[in-house]
Amino acid sequence: MNFYSDIKKKFILIAALITILTTGAAFDALAVDYPLGSEGIKAASFPGPGFYYVMYNNYYTADTMRDKDGDKVNNGFDVKSYAMAHRFVYVTNKKIFGADYGMNVIIPVVNVNLEIDAANIDGDSTGIGDITLEPLVLAWHKPQQDITISLSMLIPSGEYDEKDAVSIGGDHYNITATAGTTLFFDAERLWSLSLLARYEKHFENRVLDVTYGDDVLVEWGFGRSIGLFDVGVSGYAHWQITEDEGSDRTSDELDRVYAAGPEVNLAVPQIKSQLRLKYYKEFGAKDTKEGDALWFTLVKAF
Numbered sequence: 001m002n003f004y005s006d007i008k009k010k011f012i013l014i015a016a017l018i019t020i021l022t023t024g025a026a027f028d029a030l031a032v033d034y035p036l037g038s039e040g041i042k043a044a045s046f047p048g049p050g051f052y053y054v055m056y057n058n059y060y061t062a063d064t065m066r067d068k069d070g071d072k073v074n075n076g077f078d079v080k081s082y083a084m085a086h087r088f089v090y091v092t093n094k095k096i097f098g099a100d101y102g103m104n105v106i107i108p109v110v111n112v113n114l115e116i117d118a119a120n121i122d123g124d125s126t127g128i129g130d131i132t133l134e135p136l137v138l139a140w141h142k143p144q145q146d147i148t149i150s151l152s153m154l155i156p157s158g159e160y161d162e163k164d165a166v167s168i169g170g171d172h173y174n175i176t177a178t179a180g181t182t183l184f185f186d187a188e189r190l191w192s193l194s195l196l197a198r199y200e201k202h203f204e205n206r207v208l209d210v211t212y213g214d215d216v217l218v219e220w221g222f223g224r225s226i227g228l229f230d231v232g233v234s235g236y237a238h239w240q241i242t243e244d245e246g247s248d249r250t251s252d253e254l255d256r257v258y259a260a261g262p263e264v265n266l267a268v269p270q271i272k273s274q275l276r277l278k279y280y281k282e283f284g285a286k287d288t289k290e291g292d293a294l295w296f297t298l299v300k301a302f
Helices: 003-022
Strands: 050-066 077-096 099-116 121-128 131-142 145-155 174-184 191-202 215-226 229-240 256-268 273-286 289-301
Touching (some): 215 256, 229 273, 256 289
Antiparallel strands (some): 050 077, 050 289, 099 131, 145 174, 191 215, 215 229
């Protein structure tokens, strides 16, 4: 079997798994639960057996809202947020279908400041956000390809108040199916192209009569390894594919947004770590906000 034939078969497997994991009653998603942009270059390259700590730092700002046609809404909107997420990853020595089997948990701490002049909203909140449990991660490592599939659940652990526009928590569960691949264009694995896709299925809010619609999320990265550095560009895309349901829904429209920007990663072998720096500029938004995101990530192996 040649290399590209093997890639084709793996993509068929990934598509089948996503279909199995996400088939069912339709749900809705006004807001994305997954922090878009957290992965970029080599996004689908999961580490080998061991224990890892990942600290994500994300600063996001936006002063533009777009309507369903992509036109700017002049309502005095301004949001600033900072999140520090702590991810604890364990990859076992077990093999399932030839893949490394791993699991992880993500615990975010978030600060959000929101102003909307037209709605007389001016609020600020800080606290522990909703926790993500990912009990199933399968990662294959080929000479010129890495493949990852996973299944996770969002736990509504963050503080939530339906009367507070800047509640940290979302007060609903979700299940997310993830699949992706990193392709290396040379035997030395210097040039890479990654694609990581997620399908979010949301459950009903526990206080309000609203179920947010399904989301499709894609993160990508194209890079080149130069010594201890990985440099390139990365980006993301979000499409809401089903409408919100329930008497408390606030929109009948499907939102979307795209983003792209530069990324630089630095390996620090002396401390078994990697530092990652990324900047994203959002564009093409509809029925949602449009802004800028800066990411700094530390990955530490033990």
